Amino acid sequence: MSGNFARFAEVGRKIVAVGRNYRDHAAELGNAVPETPLLFLKPASSYITEGTPIKIPKGCSSLHHEIELGVVIGQKGTDISEGSAMNHVAGYVLALDMTARDFQSIAKKKGTPWDMAKGFDTSCPVGKFIPKDAVADPHNLELWCKVNGALKQNGNTKDMIFSIPYLISYISQYFTLEPNDIILTGTPAGVSGVKAGDVIQGGLAKLAEIEFKVVDRSGGS
Known part of the structure; x- marks a missing residue:
């Protein structure tokens, strides 16, 4: 496996994202906690790596x-059991699930898909690839996010509702998981708005940090 996640961004075929996988985040948006994983897809065209800005749609x-913590798939599988799920993991990545919240709110009211709210170009910024053996316990990792140096999100993956093996098993019942696919495992509370000129920083324990600038669609700040 390459240590450069840019390779995964080039060849990964799909991003399967999990919504409302932290109770505190569901609560802050007034959403019910799901009984089964809430899934949506982001296209591979939504990937960006550091050095490319997030563009407001x-x-x-x-x-x-x-x-979010992203799980990078390393081995193809369908109908994967929870017991063997971690054998399909190549590693991890720190990611942002950028969300056009106004688009999403309209879609929720109308009962229409979230594609434009979640899948626009630059909506999935990612950091470096983290090999699986570099992470002792993916279910106990601090996640934080700052905007212009101010801490906005500070959570821990131990608070996920659905574990990584459960998510892999559940998702693989409906979507064949392939090498370089990513599962985004949800976000803790503290999400907030950003505008052109803002700088978003994120961290995953002592394993990774990311930084992305937000610009308007024309590329200006």
Whole structure:
């Protein structure tokens, strides 16, 4: 496995994201805690790596950051058992699930898909690839996010509702998981709006940090 996640961003075929996987985040948005994983897809075209800015999508007036642990799949599988799920993990990545919250709110009211709210270009910034053997326990990692140096999110993966093996098993019943696919495992509370010129920083324990600038769609700050 390459240590450069840019390779995964180039060849990964899909991003399977999990919504409302932290109770505190569900509560802050007034959402019910799901009984089964709430899944949505982000296209591979939403990937960016450090050095490329996050672009506010056209017409969006409420863009939110969501810091997340991403699970990088290393072995193809369908109907994977929980007991063997971790054998399909190549490693991890620190990611942002950027969300056009105004688009999402409209979609929720209408009962329509979240594709534009979650899958626009630059909506999945990612950091470096972290090999699986570098992480002692993926279910006990601090996640934090700052905007312009101010701490906004500070959570821990131990608070996920659905564990990584459960998510892999559940998702693989519906989507064949392939090498370089990513599962975004949800975000803790503290999401907030960002605007052009803002700088988003994130961290995953002592394993990784990321930094991305937010610009308007034309590329200006």
